[in-house]
Amino acid sequence: MSAPAQSGLYIVATPIGNLGDLSRRAEETLAAADIILVEDTRVTGKLLNHIGKKSRMMVYNDHKSASDREAILDAVRCKIVALVSDAGTPLISDPGYKLVRDAQAAGLYVTTIPGPSAAIAALTLSGLPSDRFLFEGFLPSKTKARTESLAALKTLNASLIFYENGSRLGAMLADSLSVLGDRKAAVVREITKRFEEAVTGSLSELSQRYGAEKPKGEIVVIIGPPGAPEAASDEEIEAALREAMVRLPASKAAGEVARMFNTDRKALYELTNRWKSEK
Ligand code: SAM
Numbered sequence: 598m599s600a601p602a603q604s605g606l607y608i609v610a611t612p613i614g615n616l617g618d619l620s621r622r623a624e625e626t627l628a629a630a631d632i633i634l635v636e637d638t639r640v641t642g643k644l645l646n647h648i649g650k651k652s653r654m655m656v657y658n659d660h661k662s663a664s665d666r667e668a669i670l671d672a673v674r675c676k677i678v679a680l681v682s683d684a685g686t687p688l689i690s691d692p693g694y695k696l697v698r699d700a701q702a703a704g705l706y707v708t709t710i711p712g713p714s715a716a717i718a719a720l721t722l723s724g725l726p727s728d729r730f731l732f733e734g735f736l737p738s739k740t741k742a743r744t745e746s747l748a749a750l751k752t753l754n755a756s757l758i759f760y761e762n763g764s765r766l767g768a769m770l771a772d773s774l775s776v777l778g779d780r781k782a783a784v785v786r787e788i789t790k791r792f793e794e795a796v797t798g799s800l801s802e803l804s805q806r807y808g809a810e811k812p813k814g815e816i817v818v819i820i821g822p823p824g825a826p827e828a829a830s831d832e833e834i835e836a837a838l839r840e841a842m843v844r845l846p847a848s849k850a851a852g853e854v855a856r857m858f859n860t861d862r863k864a865l866y867e868l869t870n871r872w873k874s875e876k
Contacts, residue, residue, distance in 0.1 A: 600629035605706030607679045608693065610686040613713045614815075615789035616647050623710045624648050631676035634669070636692060640683045652679075658692040666699050673705050686714040690734040690760055715788055716758045719817035722795040723783035726822060729755040738765060740772060747776040757820040763812045770804035773820055781821040787814040829858050838865055839872075847873070 601607060607626050612618040627633060628650045634657035635641040641654055657669065657680065672678055682691035700707050716732050731750065736743045736759055750757055761769055766784065773782070783797045784807065792814065796803065800820065837857060841850035847869035855862035 600625045601677055602629075603706055604673065604675050604677055605708060606673045606697065606700045607677065608687050608697065608707070608709040609679045609681050610710060610712030610714065611641075611644060611681050611684060613685045613715050613718065613789055614787065614793075616644070618713050618789060619644070619648070620710065620712050623712055626677075626679055626710050627652060627681070629677055630679035632672055632678045634678060634680045634696070636681075636683045641681055644681075657696065659695045663699075666696055669696065670700055670703055670705065673700055684713075684715075686712065689714050689716060689732070713789070715760070715815065715817050718788045719783070719785035719795075719819055720756065720758060722785050722788065723756070723819035724795070724797050725756045725781060725783060725819050727756065729822070730758055731755045732758045735760045736769060740768065743769065743772050744776050747773055751777055752823070754822050756822055759818045759820070761816045761818050763814065763816060766812065766816060766818070767804065767808040767810075769818065770800060770807055773818075774800040774804050777820060778823070780823065783819045784812070785817045785819065786812055788817070790814070834858050834860060834865075835868070838868065842869060 607630065609623050609626050610620075611623065627645065628648060630652045633641060633645075633652050633654050635654045636656070636658065638654045638656065645652060645654075655669075661669075669678070680687050680693050680696065682693070685691070687693040688697065697707055720727050720730055731753055733746070733750065736746050759769070770782070770784075773780075777800065779799050779801050781797070782800050782803055783795055784803055785795045787793045796806070798806075834854060838850060838854045841853050844850070845853065848866055851862050851865035851869060854860070855865055
């Protein structure tokens with residue numbers, strides 16, 4: 598790929614710890630940018646030093662006023678404007694959403710140079726189901742608000758991804774245990790850095806461990822989906838079948854209860870016939 602030539606907004610993902618993860622396209626885009634929108638000029642300045650470039654940086658966050666964003670969009674109309682965050686993918690618990698929204702609404706060219714994000718990297722290291730997941734970002738720091746947020750996620754059949762920090766980790770895991778029950782989980786730390794680790798276990802094990810220990814560095818917590826509901830007893834299934842037979846013909850009652858308990862419809866239908874012949 599050659600350096601970008603078209604004016605527009607380029608969303609550029611940057612490494613989350615290991616500079617070797619800066620992609621060639623990301624490097625070329627940053628080198629070609631007329632302006633780089635950054636969270637912190639010192640952090641992105643180090644990245645630019647690493648690639649030996651000195652592009653112009655401007656601080657951006659989504660709290661800027663609409664008129665400030667309008668001024669940035671004026672630049673996007675005729676220049677190559679790159680958007681980065683301190684680390685990882687912009688907009689993912691980082692600034693950028695409002696700018697992208699407004700740039701698209703104004704009909705400007707917007708593209709992304711994808712790359713690392715701690716959420717996805719942690720999911721891949723967690724050993725937990727990765728087919729369905731929900732990214733929640735940072736939970737509130739106060740227990741009441743945090744437990745309310747967790748309660749809203751309780752019935753979701755998906756792995757849950759949270760950003761966290763070492764000093765709040767123990768309390769966050771304890772609240773998760775009390776609201777979500779004792780699920781499988783992983784504390785993934787310092788991804789792509791020297792002390793990268795993924796500590797897996799049940800929420801009770803992890804909350805005990807991190808109740809006593811406040812780990813350093815950057816952390817993602819992954820909590821697995823709720824386990825399969827406990828298998829229903831024969832008595833529960835028969836009671837549901839008798840109740841359904843009051844409302845429905847036997848074949849439909851057997852079908853409804855089979856779906857409800859994920860069990861064999863034919864066997865239930867035969868049971869209804871046996872009950873009828875015993876009368
Ligand atoms: N936009 C970034 C991304 O795509 O990963 C995330 C920005 S968010 C402000 C920063 C949080 O991401 C950290 O507090 C931590 O929870 C997580 N994080 C970032 N880098 C990490 C790493 N190397 N290892 C583990 N977690 C990381």
